[in-house]
Amino acid sequence: MKNLNTYFKSAFTVDNVIFGFDESDLKILLIKRQEEPYNNHWGLPGYFVLPDEDLNTAARRVLKQLAGIDNVFLEQVKSFGAVDRHPVGRVITVAYYSLVKIADFNPTPDNDVAKEVRWFSVSDISALDLAFDHEEMINVCFQTLKRQVRIRPVGFELLPPKFTLTELQHLYEAILETDLDKRNFRKKILSMNLLIDLEEMQEGVAHRPAKLYKFDSDKYEEFLQDGFSFEVKESKRKEPKPSLSN
Structure with a gap:
């Protein structure tokens, strides 16, 4: 030895x-x-x-x-x-x-x-x-x-306490390096019952005010433990963003 x-x-x-x-x-x-x-x-x-x-x-x-x-x-x-x-x-x-x-x-x-x-x-x-x-x-x-x-929720600590669906979509797009289809993203995220509709609108914005949401903390923790499958179609109107691995 x-x-x-x-x-x-x-x-x-x-x-x-x-x-x-x-x-x-x-x-x-x-x-x-x-x-x-x-x-x-x-x-x-x-x-x-x-x-x-x-x-x-x-x-x-x-x-x-x-x-x-x-x-x-x-x-x-x-x-x-x-x-x-x-x-x-x-x-x-x-x-x-x-x-x-x-x-x-x-x-x-x-x-x-x-x-x-x-x-x-x-x-x-x-x-x-x-x-x-x-x-x-x-x-x-x-x-x-x-x-x-794609299997665990993100955003609870990365977004403001009150956020729009567009802000949440931008987070996913930044991580996945692609543009997601807006309608499909919203349909998917809302069907998960992960968000609570605050019945409030944005204030002081130059564009049309959007609805505000927050995360359901109990559902968020449940997804952290059990996971889920998050697959959303990419947008057909834009070219995918360049990948870090290219």
């Missing part, structure tokens, strides 16, 4: 893929690194796991230190372990992701690794020449988010 020391020569990191919604666009949170490798490159808020902490604790700590974001639900997605993914040595990373409302956070770095934190539109990621294999991680997590939105 080989000396066990042979197997204790790898480092572990965690990387956080934080998607944010700002009422119209889906964005990703990135840091500008100020250490080698990839100094001055944009990348995910990620760093090494300490010897005495578990992965979940490390993910939360790193996100807080590198981006100033705390108290978000992080879901573990996948491990990335290509032998040459880090130029210094063998580093295996575990990717976490979350979807948050951008207005609820004020990202600020508090460390020597990140000198800037910024939200970028998901559609702009491929032009940034990200550090390491972070573009691949974002792609994998984005595909995970797209699958999740």
Whole structure:
């Protein structure tokens, strides 16, 4: 049997893929690194796991230190372990992701690794020449988010307490990267009995006021537990939005 020391020569990191919604666009949170490798490159808020902490604790700590974001639900997605993914040595990373409302956070770095934190539109990621294999991680997590939105409700924490069906549709369109047929979307979402009609109309808008809704919290929690199938036809009047994976 080989000396066990042979197997204790790898480092572990965690990387956080934080998607944010700002009422119209889906964005990703990135840091500008100020250490080698990839100094001055944009990348995910990620760093090494300490010897005495578990992965979940490390993910939360790193996100807080590198981006100033705390108290978000992080879901573990996948491990990335290509032998040459880090130029210094063998580093295996575990990717976490979350979807948050951008207005609820004020990202600020508090460390020597990140000198800037910024939200970028998901559609702009491929032009940034990200550090390491972070573009691949974002792609994998984005595909995970797209699958999740079809089986679990989103929007409870991303939209205002009172919202229109158009605002909810824009959220789904931003995640799915396509334009949905308006009539089919409304028919589907209303048939789920997930929304409560507030019998109120928008005020102070330049266009025709729309009806306001809120989420039924009990039904929302039920769907979170049991899931559902959410399939809506794409609009035939518009070209699909370019995909991050193209």
